[in-house]
Amino acid sequence: xxxxxxxKKGLTIKLQGAADKTLSNAPRSRTFAIRPSDFHxxxxxxxxxxxxxxxxxxxxxxxxxxxxxxxVSPVSGTLTKISRGAKRVITEISIEADAQDSxxxxxxxxxxxxxxxxxxxRLLEAGCWPFIMQRPYxxxxxxxxxxxxxxxxGFSTAPLANDLDFSLNGKENExxxxxxxxSKLTKGKVHVGVDKTGxxxxxxxxxxxxxxxxxxxxxxNVGTQIxxxxxxxxxxxxxxxxxxxxxxxxxxxxxxxxxxERIIALSGSEVKxxxxxxxxxxxxxxxxxxxxxxxxxxxxxxxxxxxxxxxxSPKGFLGYYSNTVTVIPEGDDYELFGWNKPVFDKISTSxxxxxxxxxxxxxxxxxxxxxxxxRNFVVTGSYEEVFPLDMYPLQMLKSCMIQDxxxxxxLGMYEVAPEDFALTEFICVSKQPHQQIIRNGLDxxxxxxx
Amino acid sequence: xxxxxxxHKLKEKYKGTKMAPAFxxxxxxxxxxxxxxxxxxxxxxxxxLKRTMNTVIMALVPCLIFGIFNAGYQHYxxxxxxxxxxxxxxxxTWDNFILGAWTVLPLVIVSYVVGLGVEFIFAVIKGxxxxxGYLVTGMLVPLIVPIDIPLWMLTVAVxxxxxxxxxxxxxxxxxxxxxxxxxxxxxxxxxxxxxSGDKVWVHGAKEMxxxxxxxxxxxxxxxxxxxxxxxxxxxxSFWGFIPGSVGETSTFLILLGAxxxxxxxxxxxxxxxxxxxxxxxxxxxxxxxxxQGWIQQGSSFYGLMSExxxxxxxxxxxxxxxxxxxxxxxxxxxxxxGKWIYGFFIGFISVLIRVFNPAYPEGxxxxxxxxxxxxxxxxxxxxxxxxxxxxxxxxxxxx
Numbered sequence: 089x090x091x092x093x094x095x096k097k098g099l100t101i102k103l104q105g106a107a108d109k110t111l112s113n114a115p116r117s118r119t120f121a122i123r124p125s126d127f128h129x130x131x132x133x134x135x136x137x138x139x140x141x142x143x144x145x146x147x148x149x150x151x152x153x154x155x156x157x158x159x160v161s162p163v164s165g166t167l168t169k170i171s172r173g174a175k176r177v178i179t180e181i182s183i184e185a186d187a188q189d190s191x192x193x194x195x196x197x198x199x200x201x202x203x204x205x206x207x208x209x210r211l212l213e214a215g216c217w218p219f220i221m222q223r224p225y226x227x228x229x230x231x232x233x234x235x236x237x238x239x240x241x242g243f244s245t246a247p248l249a250n251d252l253d254f255s256l257n258g259k260e261n262e263x264x265x266x267x268x269x270x271s272k273l274t275k276g277k278v279h280v281g282v283d284k285t286g287x288x289x290x291x292x293x294x295x296x297x298x299x300x301x302x303x304x305x306x307x308x309n310v311g312t313q314i315x316x317x318x319x320x321x322x323x324x325x326x327x328x329x330x331x332x333x334x335x336x337x338x339x340x341x342x343x344x345x346x347x348x349e350r351i352i353a354l355s356g357s358e359v360k361x362x363x364x365x366x367x368x369x370x371x372x373x374x375x376x377x378x379x380x381x382x383x384x385x386x387x388x389x390x391x392x393x394x395x396x397x398x399x400x401s402p403k404g405f406l407g408y409y410s411n412t413v414t415v416i417p418e419g420d421d422y423e424l425f426g427w428n429k430p431v432f433d434k435i436s437t438s439x440x441x442x443x444x445x446x447x448x449x450x451x452x453x454x455x456x457x458x459x460x461x462x463r464n465f466v467v468t469g470s471y472e473e474v475f476p477l478d479m480y481p482l483q484m485l486k487s488c489m490i491q492d493x494x495x496x497x498x499l500g501m502y503e504v505a506p507e508d509f510a511l512t513e514f515i516c517v518s519k520q521p522h523q524q525i526i527r528n529g530l531d532x533x534x535x536x537x538x
Numbered sequence: 539x540x541x542x543x544x545x546h547k548l549k550e551k552y553k554g555t556k557m558a559p560a561f562x563x564x565x566x567x568x569x570x571x572x573x574x575x576x577x578x579x580x581x582x583x584x585x586x587l588k589r590t591m592n593t594v595i596m597a598l599v600p601c602l603i604f605g606i607f608n609a610g611y612q613h614y615x616x617x618x619x620x621x622x623x624x625x626x627x628x629x630x631t632w633d634n635f636i637l638g639a640w641t642v643l644p645l646v647i648v649s650y651v652v653g654l655g656v657e658f659i660f661a662v663i664k665g666x667x668x669x670x671g672y673l674v675t676g677m678l679v680p681l682i683v684p685i686d687i688p689l690w691m692l693t694v695a696v697x698x699x700x701x702x703x704x705x706x707x708x709x710x711x712x713x714x715x716x717x718x719x720x721x722x723x724x725x726x727x728x729x730x731x732x733x734s735g736d737k738v739w740v741h742g743a744k745e746m747x748x749x750x751x752x753x754x755x756x757x758x759x760x761x762x763x764x765x766x767x768x769x770x771x772x773x774x775s776f777w778g779f780i781p782g783s784v785g786e787t788s789t790f791l792i793l794l795g796a797x798x799x800x801x802x803x804x805x806x807x808x809x810x811x812x813x814x815x816x817x818x819x820x821x822x823x824x825x826x827x828x829x830q831g832w833i834q835q836g837s838s839f840y841g842l843m844s845e846x847x848x849x850x851x852x853x854x855x856x857x858x859x860x861x862x863x864x865x866x867x868x869x870x871x872x873x874x875x876g877k878w879i880y881g882f883f884i885g886f887i888s889v890l891i892r893v894f895n896p897a898y899p900e901g902x903x904x905x906x907x908x909x910x911x912x913x914x915x916x917x918x919x920x921x922x923x924x925x926x927x928x929x930x931x932x933x934x935x936x937x
Contacts (some may be wrong), residue, residue: 394580395578414580416581419574422572426570427570439803440589440592444584454581455574455581456580457575460585460586460589461587463670464711467804468872514581517589518587522578
């Protein structure tokens with residue numbers, strides 16, 4: 089059974105440097121790192137001490153607030169360093185990798201014949217639980233609540249994003265195993281959104297409800313699909329899982345191993361030969377950055393896509409949830425009369441002497457300059473053009489800024505994640521940090537309402 | 539290159555000091571800053587607030603230039619009525635331009651110097667950046683005042699408007715009332731003799747009043763309000779060869795500006811369209827009242843009520859107000875549905891005030907200020923609609 093969803097509002101940002109569809113193995117990283125900041129609102133409680141040996145899949149820390157949520161090592165090796173920041177918060181856990189991985193064996197678990205309980209405890213034990221995110225609040229799923237439904241977006245429309253049709257190729261068994269397993273964890277349905285025109289491996293899978301989605305970005309955002317299929321009401325919980333994480337879950341069930349393999353798209357205008365690499369969660373990005381080569385020194389390396397990713401150093405590490413690494417030029421330079429001269433090389437939704445509307449198929453080389461200064465909200469009606477959710481984005485942002493919990497709740501905060509506001513942030517004339525505002529709002533609600 | 543580096547050095551030098559905002563304002567006028575994103579969207583769209591405001595100014599420039607010529611033309615035509623026989627031929631002349639520039643440009647300069655001065659002082663005191671809001675306000679103000687307004691009055695009004703109309707609320711983006719109209723309303727209530735009547739709209743008319751060479755400067759609205767037959771044709775008022783506030787007379791150029799604002803997506807077409815609909819509806823109601831014979835010739839309302847409904851659109855400041863004032867995003871309704879309601883009432887109430895307030899036959903200013911006050915309420919009810927939908931969904935679930 090499949091249903092069609094057509095997204096009308098939005099904006100597809102076309103950037104230079106799309107990854108070529110060839111897959112290489114990235115050289116094995118010497119050091120791997122896990123950043124607890126990737127897991128929002130998780131305070132890590134270390135299990136392994138500095139100098140301790142770990143196998144791939146072995147717990148290195150758990151969440152202080154809920155000990156059964158475990159976080160495991162993506163490789164086997166020696167935990168060399170626990171870096172701490174202000175107030176002794178753990179910022180980075182470094183693991184020096186062995187030449188070959190040895191995996192902790194969790195044992196095979198057939199998703200078809202196992203109970204929900206068995207599946208759940210296996211996911212928790214093997215460190216796969218952090219792959220399951222929940223809404224409201226856009227955090228790792230609460231282990232005690234059963235979700236109303238589970239949503240998976242099988243494609244991405246973000247600029248230069250990983251083409252999942254390509255990178256999931258050949259992983260059908262793992263995906264099916266994970267989908268079957270997840271379908272047992274909810275009384276509702278597992279909804280999967282796929283690109284209507286693509287050849288997604290999800291098409292034809294069982295235990296799911298398939299939705300054919302079409303339209304501009306953010307059609308591929310799971311939040312957009314949730315809003316169109318079954319928005320989250322007060323008191324309900326839904327889960328979301330990213331497709332590449334499904335592969336890890338599926339492999340765990342089928343083989344008993346936690347295999348943290350990722351196929352990442354290395355893309356961006358500053359990459360000489362943008363293409364796909366097979367690597368692991370937490371690996372050094374330099375292993376493949378220098379393999380592909382960079383055009384420039386002054387670049388921004390982003391673990392993730394340009395709209396929602398994290399800024400990392402060129403010697404940094406791949407984020408826990410990232411399946412894309414994007415390299416774009418830094419824009420730390422001044423531009424003479426940049427505010428009033430005609431603009432041909434940047435994107436705009438307005439036509440105020442900006443001409444991207446004339447060239448809908450042109451690909452752009454955008455840098456990280458904000459193209460203006462931070463201001464109060466002034467312009468109205470522009471966010472609504474790129475925001476397909478049935479909500480009032482400007483009013484929601486304002487309610488977050490004034491911390492009006494009732495208003496936030498009434499306007500639909502339970503349904504959103506920061507990434508849903510990436511496009512409004514992109515086009516914001518006042519250069520407000522929308523995603524940060526929404527994140528702070530969600531955190532406040534989580535703290536106050538829970 | 540040299541300038542860029544020197545400015546950068548100065549920026550670093552003054553960073554964190556009191557004068558930083560004032561200095562930054564000049565710097566960012568020349569160069570877009572070297573600020574980069576940190577997280578979230580690492581890339582950003584091309585436009586910023588300066589560009590948005592600049593677009594509105596560009597849309598106003600034709601009105602300003604026309605206003606300069608019209609100032610001279612109205613003055614000379616009031617002395618020598620034969621000039622009106624061929625308005626186009628006698629309009630774009632050097633004489634008109636020189637007289638117009640001599641009277642209009644001081645208004646522009648005073649508006650910008652005083653307004654930006656206040657903005658700079660506030661930025662330095664409160665430590666925020668100099669914001670762009672006044673760029674548009676500063677251009678609007680000279681276009682909506684009578685030509686002979688004394689400059690000191692304008693100075694007082696601009697200070698009042700920027701301080702009370704905007705800065706006390708927290709600056710650009712936070713104000714409740716349209717700053718340019720706050721300035722005009724201040725002038726109107728503080729110095730009424732300079733803001734209404736038939737002697738203020740044409741340069742020199744007031745000085746010569748009562749003398750043998752007195753000139754008339756009655757506007758169309760003024761004539762209608764007193765049940766006189768206006769001496770200007772509909773085409774005169776469409777092209778703008780009529781007395782009135784400096785930049786508001788040419789409906790044709792205002793329409794061009796509106797087209798530009800709508801095309802660039804800077805102005806809200808919803809507000810403009812619904813305001814026109816509102817004015818037409820009110821005009822039709824009045825026409826109907828006259829047709830029914832409820833208002834007789836001789837009633838003080840007759841002149842304006844019997845005016846054909848569409849004629850309201852090309853006289854007075856209605857078109858200018860709808861296109862450039864009502865669409866101010868900060869003080870208008872912020873939701874798209876709200877904009878329809880907000881705009882409709884501006885048009886509707888403008889014509890209502892025109893007819894029923896013959897002492898001041900122009901209602902746009904008061905209509906917009908009134909709706910500025912109601913805009914948050916309109917938005918509130920629009921939001922409630924969305925909120926109710928969400929609650930209904932919840933009820934359906936639990937039922």
